[in-house]
Amino acid sequence: MTLRRAVGAVAVCLLLSTACGGGPDRPSVLTDLADEVVIPAYEKFQADSGALDAAASRLCSGPSDGALSDARAALAETRRSWSYLESMWVGPVMDRRSWAVVRWPVAVDEIEDLISDPSIELDRDRLTNRIGADQRGLGAVEYVLYESGDPSTSDVLGALGDPRRCAYLTGVAETIASEASVVADGWTSSWDGGEPYRGQFAAADGEGLDSVVNDVLFLLESVTDLELGAALGAMGSAPRPEAIDEGPAGAGVEDLVHRLDGARAVLIGGRSRPGSGLAPLLGEDLPGRLSDQFTAALAAAQALEPPLRAAAVDSPAAVAAARDAIKAIQIMVATEVVGRLGVTIGFSDADGDSSG
Template identity: 25%
Template sequence: MLLCLTVSCFAFPALAANATLEKAIDGFVRPAYAAFHTVAAKETGDVQALCAKPSQEKLAAARKNFVALVSAWSRVEIVRFGPVTEENRLDRILFWPDRKSIGLKQVQAALADEDATAGNAAQLAGKSVAMQGLGALEFVLFGTGSETLGVPGDPYRCSYGLAIAQNLEDMAKAISDAWQMPDGIASTWANPGPDNPLYRNDDEALTELFDVFVHGLEMTRDVRLNGFLGNTPDDDKPKQAIFWRSGATVISLGKNLAGMKALFEASGLASLLPAESAWIAQSIDFEFNTSQTMIGHEPAPIADMLSSDNRGGLPALRLITSHLSELFGVNMAAALGLSAGFSSLDGD
């Protein structure tokens, strides 16, 4: 599903873009990427401790912080432009969906062959994107054979996991540092103008912010939810869900929506609406708040959730994301004087 929300489809009215974008950057983007870096650094430390002295307690700690790392990433991954797109970082952090299990096969091959280059963070960074991100680390920590990490005797698996964790930490730091630079992407985005290499006017800069919500909702619903959630229980495919091994599927979905909610609030985008359209922001707040009350905050097997009476509330969550897509892509767009192009929202 693609909604045409680019400058070629509409023009934003002359609005106070600079203030809105600065609030988005300082109130959400910078702290969210910094938090991702902090949790990534902790995961490196936890895996390093596990490798140095394997135990069930240390394995449990590394697994617990992996879920925290998924949470931190899922909250900020909606910002899919800027430094995260450089050096192929977006796919290197999370290669998904892996429809043909290419990544899984590569990770399993590295473990079976004890590929020394995959156990070195610097060398791993140059290998397949599917071998060096959250999906690979999840399999190392939770996949078949992972129980050996809790006892001495499987140093390669742990060294590979440590290389992945270090690689994720390095990328998280690079992205966070780039957003903190006073003359970097933050300044470029918040100060559109004719000499700006990326954003020539307010319309283009605000479109980048608006697209975070439009495309973030599409990703959450169409790629993540619909990737495993069928129209009926018989159509569900729990092992096609993201992070199913670690039980972090619903946590990740919830953090995607929580990130959009936090960005919406931090940016003050609602303040750009005319008074007669204030109901749109109120409706958006209501839908975001409802989504958060439905989401579990502890890891749980997605298969168990789908087998419950209401399938973990996931069909309702899918409906909420469709409502939000309409509120952003249709109602808010119209209220701000936009004219959207083709959308397959109709019939969702």
């Protein structure tokens, strides 16, 4: 064989191996995403909310500074794990509209009305099914653990001496833990008589992939435009710091970091497992560039001085820098990730023969 023929044969082999090989198939990537990222995240949320439930019960059975501190720590951990999950709102959590139980901006006046009305029994059915989403969830727990309900005093422990206040706290914590168990179990066992969601998620009909990418996009858009953008007054109206959902614990920065961490885990794997998530479907260069951008955005977010609402007022330039870094991720996801995955951001089911 002449050198020319040998080189030609090698070239043909390389071409064919490139052309025939293909990348990893979507079902296996989605299965890995479920097993390595999503299900562990839901299981962590389940464990954390269980710990919060237990800590709330301990606090009410024996109020002390230590018990209060433990309950606050458990709340912080639960809030972090819920924030991390925000890019993974697919399956049971969507079917059950779990956010209405777990976290919704709260109306503190209505919470106080509920606690102070002795005619209302604060049982599980009431707290799960018969009160508004703005009277329960992590925001409600945060309120009770940080506010006394009486403007004249900041004595949270003293306020918890009210049995109804404690019943409310433990009841709400219990509903969160219960909801967390159902949605976590729904991935691996049936919660509604159907198949476990893990199989459906990876079934490669495109819905699981579309859903998580749209979740990531929605999260990024919410952060950049509806929250930070609005807080900074960058969206046309006057600055509205209250657009940031942040309770008396002042954990907006921490929430933001964990929300970004969750989005990163979906797209390119968690910090401990880079290269997982959807990265195998994104080609060679994009995961690296996404990683760089996430690193920059996380650094900018972590540099913010809590609470985040105050930072939007006192350090708008720093908040704007974080917003710009997150916006850069949003643009990469909306263009390159969506383009490479052929994901439908679709709003119209009309025909299309005109891609051009």
